[in-house]
Amino acid sequence: MDNQDDLSQFLSSRRAKLTLQDVGLPDFGGRRRVPGLRREEVALLAGMSSEYYKRLERGNAKGASEGVIDGVSRALQLDEAEHSHLYELIRSANAGAHPQRRRPVRKTHIIPTLQQTIDAMSTVPVFVQNGRLDAVATNRPGRALFLEMFDDGGQPVNAARFVFLDPRAQTFYQDWESNTRQVVALLRVEAGRSPFDRRLSDLIGELSTRSDLFRKLWGAHDVREHRTGIKSIHHPIVGDLDLNYLGLDLATDRTLQMLVFSAEPGSASHDGLQLLANWADTHGSGLKAPGPEASHHIAGE
Template identity: 80%
Template structure:
């Protein structure tokens, strides 16, 4: 499926979610052959001709301006993440006619200075990932928190593979179903930003083949930003944890996202997070002690 199809299906899916009451249009009755709004109704709300909007919904983004995107976004009641996704799809649809503009998969490496920085953040778990949700780096507590996903996983460990293909994920995430929707929505947004990322396409293909749930959620075309929220997990060592997370894009390592987790002071989760930090330090010390000293030193 190409980027023009993605644009078409995204607009169709957003239109299907709206009713006449949602957009304050009169309902004159009669049978409606499609769910949600008709194309003509979206065009009316967006302030453009029905033929122009039909062309856009068929994936023809030639000449689409920012004003058109704004009008369609208002008509479809798009949120911030959906607006950004529509902009990315329009840009990619136009760039698709110029092969030289196509972007290829980027390999991300964390700078030594950034690794040193997150290692110094010893009281909170820090986890760094790319747009495909591949694991890139973590501090010691971050590795301990996500040991279920990172241990024994082929490189690169990937959050989407873990959630959809590893049975342990269903007990690790207390709201596993909510996490499946969030993962797919994040990958959808990344697919709009990086439509020619071969590794992302391969990941989506693999998950679509191996998971019926992923395939169904992918077809919904939902998108979401991953900026802040609460993760409720069941860690195999310390038990239940309710952690607030904050997500930040790394200006020094473009394409990477840093997630920092914390627990409310005085809460059971805070105590258990401290217990996990102690366990991680002890486990690391035992591992280091088990390594024979270099006889040449």
């Protein structure tokens, strides 16, 4: 991944999203050759010279201070995730201008107490992932929830590959298109944070080659965080579930995030999770996605 090119494209993509009305600048008419703000207008709003901002948008981040980053973020109306991404892109662009010996990517190790802890959370699905969206740990309900993703035989099990390359994902996620955008935005964040991660580069290359949709979304340079929200899924065993998820960064390893899924007590989704947990306990380590002839509801078994 080209750090300077990523910085350039990210800034130009954010600039293209804004209008004069959005930022409170007067519109004196006249033809604008490209959508969004001009570079000079961003520079004015950020409180810097036009030449400095132009250099920054060309990927030259030399000497960019936190004040510069804050000014550009304010001018482009970046949210918290976008602001953090800009900071990482500038850091990476500066590192690329002064190459250092690249350290090999550290292999993720799950400490026994973490696995013990998530196993003890036996009533809710838990899924631990790294920045590449590899599944690095899960409890039994978590494996049962993402049954089809774990059943594809690929190693490592990866949420992005499942969403874009496995046709079953389009049925599993009731709002599949929204999930595709979310996955790409999360990978964009990781690309800014870990520009020298060869496995991440290989994953992005694979998805870009095999999925036209991924390639299109990747070019939008959107980023987001994965903290809380609702996942509406159609599970092959228990049917439709509307689940709340909470993303927690692990203090023991800042590169990992633990996702915990739950449902409103007394809801049909809560009952569905209980049925799924019972089914997972019955099948033990032999969890396997059912064939197309299987019933969607184990309650009738």
